[in-house]
Amino acid sequence: MSNTYPSAPSAxxxxxxIKQLLNRAKTVSLNQEIVYADKKSLTYAELFTRINRLANVLxxxxxxxGNVVAVMDWDSHRYLEAYFAVPMSQYILQTVNIRLSPDKILYTINHAKPKVLLLNSEFAELVKNYQFENSSIEHIIWLDDNGVSVENVFGSNQPRVVGEYEALLATADSNFEFPDFDENTIATTFYTSGxxxxxxxxxxxxxxxxxHTLTEAASLGMLPDKQGVSYGDVYMPMTPMFHVHAWGFPFTATMTGLKQVYPGRYAPDTLLDLIINEKVSITHCVPTILQMVLKEAQSRNANFxxxxxxxxxxxxxxxxxKAAITxxxxxxxxxGMSETAxxxxLTDFSIHEPEMTEAEDIARRCMTGKPVLMVDAQVWDENNKPVGTGKEHTGELVLRAPWLTQSYLKNEDAGAELWEHGYMHTQDIAYMCPDGTIKITDRLKDVIKSGGEWISSLEIETILSLHPAVADVAVIGIPDKQWGERPLALIVLKPNCQDTSADDIKAIAEQAASKGMIPKYGVPSEFKFVDELPKTSVGKHDKKVMREMYAEQNKA
Incomplete structure (x- = not known):
C-alpha cells in the first residue's frame, strides 16, 4: 500500500x-548591475534577455x-551567460582550463568532445593548428574584446566559425522557452588540475x-554580516570561472540578485581598481592571488x-x-575539491563570538572549518573505520553530500576508487576537533615520512609563514640516506628582507619545537631561498614539480 499522498493532476x-535559480532575480533584481571590467555594464534584465538570445543561437x-558546449574565455559577462544558457538548453557546459599546458588543454577538449567552442580571440593561437577535421568541434563562436577578427588568426578559411558572439546575439530572438527535463541530467563538466x-x-x-547553490547561500547567510552574504553585497570572483564553477558563487550571486563584477584577466592592478571603484565587498581566491593583491595594495597604501x-x-x-587582516x-x-563542486x-563565526586572542582568532581562520549544511564528513583510518576526535586521531577525510561528482568522465575505475566503501575519498589527511572543526594536516601524497615518523608539511609551513620576512613557503620531503626522507623548506623572502639568513628562519621552527607545537624531527634539515615557487594552473603549490627538482639536485 502506498504511503504517499496523491497530487493534483495538474500539480x-x-x-x-538551473533555470529555477533565476526565478527570484527575474522578479526583484531586474535593475541590478553586472559589470565586466571596464568594458561593459548591463542589468539583470539585459542578462536574462542575452541568455535567451544565446540559447537561440545554440x-x-x-x-x-547532451551535446557538449566548451568555453575558453576570461571571467566575463559572456561566461556568466553560458553558465545558464548552455545547461538550461539541455546541453553540457565544459569550462576549459586555459591555464593548463597547450597539450593538456587539447587533451581535455578531445576527451570531452564538444560540438561547439566559444573561443576568446586571446586563446585562438592555442587551437590555431588544431586538427579540426579530426575533432568533434563543428562550430566556433568568436569572442573578442580587442578588435581581433577571425581572419587575423585563422585567415579566411575556417568554415567552422559561425560568427562573433555579440553580432550573433544581436540578431537572435530575445524570447526562449527553456524546457523541463530530468533534474539528474548532466549540466557541467570540467577537468581536475591535478x-x-x-x-x-x-x-x-x-x-x-x-x-550546492542553495547550501552555499544558506551557509554564508548563517554567518554574521562581517563575514557572511547579504543582499547589499557586491560580488567579484578572483577564482577563474573555468575552475569548479568559480566555487559556485556565480550561481549563488545570480540566484540572490547581487551586483556582480567580472574582472576579465587577473592582473593585480585591475583587481584592486575594481575592488575600490565598484565597492566589491565579497570575493574568494587562492593564497597566491591574495599575495598579489596585498602587494599591489601596499604599493598604493590602500586599505580593503x-x-x-x-x-x-x-x-x-x-x-x-595576519597580513590580510592588517x-x-x-x-x-x-x-573543497574539484570533485565536490x-x-x-567554512570557518565558523557567530554573532556571540567567544573571547579569544588575536593568535587564536587567526589560527581559527586557517583551520579547514566546519562542514556546511548537508555534508557528512568523517575521518577514517587505513582500515576505512572512523577514528575519534582530537589532534591525536588523524586519518583520511571522507565525505558524503548530495552534490559530489558520482564518478570520473569515461574513467569508471578511477570513479570506483574515489567512492570506495560508499564515501568519497579526498586523499587529505585530517583530524576533527570535538566541536566539529576539521583540520587538514597534509595531502596523502605530500606527507613526509622521516625515520618511520610522519611529518605534516602544512604544519611546518604555517610555523615558518609567521616569520615577518617570509612572503611564501613550501615544505617538501626529499630523499635522505639515513632517515628515508627529510623536510626541505623553500622560502620566498619579502622584497625588503633579502638579508634574512636561513638560521633566522630556522629559529622560529626550533622555537615551535621547543614548545611542543611540532616534533623536533619536523624542523627542516635545510632551507633554500628561491625567487618563486612552482604553481599549478590554478595557483596551488606544485609540490610534485618541487620534489622532482630538488631530488635531482640532491643526486647531483
Missing amino acids: YEFPLL AGLKLAA TTGDPKGVFFSHRQLVL NGLKMIIGGSMLTEGLA QGIEVFTGY PLIS
Whole structure:
C-alpha cells in the first residue's frame, strides 16, 4: 500500500533545474548591475534577455540534447551567460582550463568532445593548428574584446566559425522557452588540475548544482554580516570561472540578485581598481592571488575596508592571514575539491563570538572549518573505520553530500576508487576537533615520512609563514640516506628582507619545537631561498614539480 499522498493532476513537480535559480532575480533584481571590467555594464534584465538570445543561437546550430558546449574565455559577462544558457538548453557546459599546458588543454577538449567552442580571440593561437577535421568541434563562436577578427588568426578559411558572439546575439530572438527535463541530467563538466597524469573529467547534474547553490547561500547567510552574504553585497570572483564553477558563487550571486563584477584577466592592478571603484565587498581566491593583491595594495597604501574573502585551493597560512587582516581584509577559509563542486566546509563565526586572542582568532581562520549544511564528513583510518576526535586521531577525510561528482568522465575505475566503501575519498589527511572543526594536516601524497615518523608539511609551513620576512613557503620531503626522507623548506623572502639568513628562519621552527607545537624531527634539515615557487594552473603549490627538482639536485 502506498504511503504517499496523491497530487493534483495538474500539480507542478518542480524539477531542480538551473533555470529555477533565476526565478527570484527575474522578479526583484531586474535593475541590478553586472559589470565586466571596464568594458561593459548591463542589468539583470539585459542578462536574462542575452541568455535567451544565446540559447537561440545554440538552437540554430541543430545540437542534440547532451551535446557538449566548451568555453575558453576570461571571467566575463559572456561566461556568466553560458553558465545558464548552455545547461538550461539541455546541453553540457565544459569550462576549459586555459591555464593548463597547450597539450593538456587539447587533451581535455578531445576527451570531452564538444560540438561547439566559444573561443576568446586571446586563446585562438592555442587551437590555431588544431586538427579540426579530426575533432568533434563543428562550430566556433568568436569572442573578442580587442578588435581581433577571425581572419587575423585563422585567415579566411575556417568554415567552422559561425560568427562573433555579440553580432550573433544581436540578431537572435530575445524570447526562449527553456524546457523541463530530468533534474539528474548532466549540466557541467570540467577537468581536475591535478599534478599527476592526464586531467580527469568531473561532472555535475542540475540537481547537484541547485542543491550546492542553495547550501552555499544558506551557509554564508548563517554567518554574521562581517563575514557572511547579504543582499547589499557586491560580488567579484578572483577564482577563474573555468575552475569548479568559480566555487559556485556565480550561481549563488545570480540566484540572490547581487551586483556582480567580472574582472576579465587577473592582473593585480585591475583587481584592486575594481575592488575600490565598484565597492566589491565579497570575493574568494587562492593564497597566491591574495599575495598579489596585498602587494599591489601596499604599493598604493590602500586599505580593503572589511572586504570579505574566502581562501581555498591551498592552505591559508597564519602569516598570510595576519597580513590580510592588517590591511582590512576579513579573511577566512573554505574547503573543497574539484570533485565536490566544491563547498564542503567554512570557518565558523557567530554573532556571540567567544573571547579569544588575536593568535587564536587567526589560527581559527586557517583551520579547514566546519562542514556546511548537508555534508557528512568523517575521518577514517587505513582500515576505512572512523577514528575519534582530537589532534591525536588523524586519518583520511571522507565525505558524503548530495552534490559530489558520482564518478570520473569515461574513467569508471578511477570513479570506483574515489567512492570506495560508499564515501568519497579526498586523499587529505585530517583530524576533527570535538566541536566539529576539521583540520587538514597534509595531502596523502605530500606527507613526509622521516625515520618511520610522519611529518605534516602544512604544519611546518604555517610555523615558518609567521616569520615577518617570509612572503611564501613550501615544505617538501626529499630523499635522505639515513632517515628515508627529510623536510626541505623553500622560502620566498619579502622584497625588503633579502638579508634574512636561513638560521633566522630556522629559529622560529626550533622555537615551535621547543614548545611542543611540532616534533623536533619536523624542523627542516635545510632551507633554500628561491625567487618563486612552482604553481599549478590554478595557483596551488606544485609540490610534485618541487620534489622532482630538488631530488635531482640532491643526486647531483
